[in-house]
Amino acid sequence: MSKEQEKFNIQYSNEKEIDIVGKLSFLKPEFTKLEDSLKIEGFKNLEIINLKDLNLIDLEINDCSQLNKVDLSELTKLTSLYVRDCPKLTPDGCSLIKLTSLKSLKIINCSQFKKIFDLSVFPRLESLSVIKCSTLTKFDHSSAGLTNLEISDCSQLNQIIGFSKLPKLESLSVKNCPKLTKLDCSSTKTLIELEVSDLEELNCSNTLIEELSLILCPNIEKLICSNNEKLNKLDLSSCSNLDFLDCTGSKLTSVDLSYCESIKLVALVVVDPRSL
Incomplete structure (x- = not known):
């Protein structure tokens, strides 16, 4: 823990409000030059955070049970913002204007x-x-x-x-x-990696994914993954409710349909039929 972080914790850990504005450096000069990383964690009484015009790069707000208002206006150098376990905070209670580097x-x-x-x-x-x-x-x-x-x-x-x-x-x-239960990401032509669970219908056509596994979707009924020119491996093992599969236009080399007992319609092109 940096000395600046330690001083910050001592000053504010029991306060209801944190108010630091860089332009008003003559008021709290010890904190207006906060740079790099700041962690606000476990401040149980904290309700309001007001941080403006500082040189922070990384800000973490964690486990602040009473927090309901956050103003981070003009933190133009902030690249990472992490907010966790703040049960009273809402999007409308946050002002995130000019976070141009986030x-x-x-x-x-x-x-x-x-x-x-x-x-x-x-x-x-x-x-x-x-x-x-x-x-x-x-x-x-x-x-x-x-x-x-x-x-x-x-x-x-x-x-x-x-x-x-x-x-x-x-x-x-x-x-x-x-x-x-349904997901259609077929308009995402730049998509390379896809992980899903619990779906009943999935359309991931027209993407750049190379491998797709639906073992976390045991109730999947319909899968459309056509026109995926880079898709070569498809794992549908134990998708026992699958009854519609369309993978036309894909260059599959491996397809696992183990225990797909309900499948009625299959439309696919497999480069090596022995891989089925």
Whole structure:
């Protein structure tokens, strides 16, 4: 722990409000020059965070049970923001104006996040993780530069749409969201990696994925993965409810259909039939 972090903890760990504005350096000069990383963790009384015009690069806010308002305006050098275990914090209670350098955003176990921030205000955002946000029901966002999207353990999530507004997405992981039964990412032509669970229908056509495993989707009924020219390996073992499979236009060399007892319609092209 740095000396600056240690001083910060001593000063604010029992406070209800943190208010530091770089332009007002004459008020609290010992903290207005905070640089690089800052962790705000386990501040049980904290309700308000106001950090402006500082040179922070990495900010972590964790286990602040009373926190309900966050203003991070003009942290123009911030590249990573991590928010976890803040049960009273909502997106409407956050002001994230001019985070022009933000590349990574992680939101974990924030139960009041019924929606996610407008991602278009983060022009350099590359990676987004949304985990254990129990009231989130829908994900539909636009981000010109997002390459990695992870959504997991969101118990009420039932819809993910708008993939055409994520033109650079390369990696998609959607797991342990039991109410999400259908996923169509066929408009994501840059997609290289795909991990999913609990789905009943999946359309991942027109992507760049090379391998696809649906062993975490035992109830999958319909799979469309056509026109995936780089797809060579497909594992559908134990997908006992699968009854429709379309992989035409893909160059498969390995397909595992073990225990797919319900399958009725198969449309695929296999380079080496012996791999079936």
